[in-house]
Amino acid sequence: MTADRAVPDEDCVLCPPLRFRLNTIAGLPGRDAVLAEDDAFFLMPDLAPLAEGHLLLVAAAHLPCAGAFGPDLWDRAVAWRGMVARLFQRAYGDTGLLVLEHGPASPQGGGACVDHFHWHLLPGVTGVRAVLARDGLDGVPAGHALLRERQQTGRSYLLVEESGTATVHPGEGVPGQYLRHAAATAMRAPGPWRWQEVFATDASRARFHDTLDTLRAAVEDTDQAA
Ligand SMILES: [Zn+2]
Numbered sequence: 001m002t003a004d005r006a007v008p009d010e011d012c013v014l015c016p017p018l019r020f021r022l023n024t025i026a027g028l029p030g031r032d033a034v035l036a037e038d039d040a041f042f043l044m045p046d047l048a049p050l051a052e053g054h055l056l057l058v059a060a061a062h063l064p065c066a067g068a069f070g071p072d073l074w075d076r077a078v079a080w081r082g083m084v085a086r087l088f089q090r091a092y093g094d095t096g097l098l099v100l101e102h103g104p105a106s107p108q109g110g111g112a113c114v115d116h117f118h119w120h121l122l123p124g125v126t127g128v129r130a131v132l133a134r135d136g137l138d139g140v141p142a143g144h145a146l147l148r149e150r151q152q153t154g155r156s157y158l159l160v161e162e163s164g165t166a167t168v169h170p171g172e173g174v175p176g177q178y179l180r181h182a183a184a185t186a187m188r189a190p191g192p193w194r195w196q197e198v199f200a201t202d203a204s205r206a207r208f209h210d211t212l213d214t215l216r217a218a219v220e221d222t223d224q225a226a
């Protein structure tokens, strides 16, 4: 599947016309919260950020996961990741970058919270891989080829990139929002982690706005430096 053959899914919250609808429900800016975009991807804060700086890189087209990308789209996603790493460095210092993707939902359940490509990007979080290992979900160092193979053979996956290394873990049958849980565990974050429990709370909204303000300033700095 290529981006130009992917048609919008009218029931998908990351496709038009529902895109940004959850933002509206939560009382948050939608289109105005997009930090950067091109014809293939856009970047915005997670609606229920696990930490300040929690962003989503979302495909403009309704593609289920990075395993469905062709080489060109993959290279562009990797370039976006590099841009976010530089933004985080500018905004938060040399904290490192965590990338999480829960591959497509499988008939066995689990998988993505939304079957539309998005990478979760967080500054300054490590230890997610260790949480997965404790849960018996050992991964292998891997890149796009393995994601494609998993996608093409109808299997799900969990992608974790931390400390500069990407690993792919089995994603079949993991509980819903497993990676949110794993990230919250790695951060030793107290309190709820399911997005439904934090969505639209005052604390969650404040974190969304802090993320937006800090990273928008970093984007503007970068633009001026360019
Ligand atoms: Zn979609």
Ligand SMILES: [Zn+2]
Pocket: 112, 113, 114, 118, 120
């Ligand atoms: Zn997600």
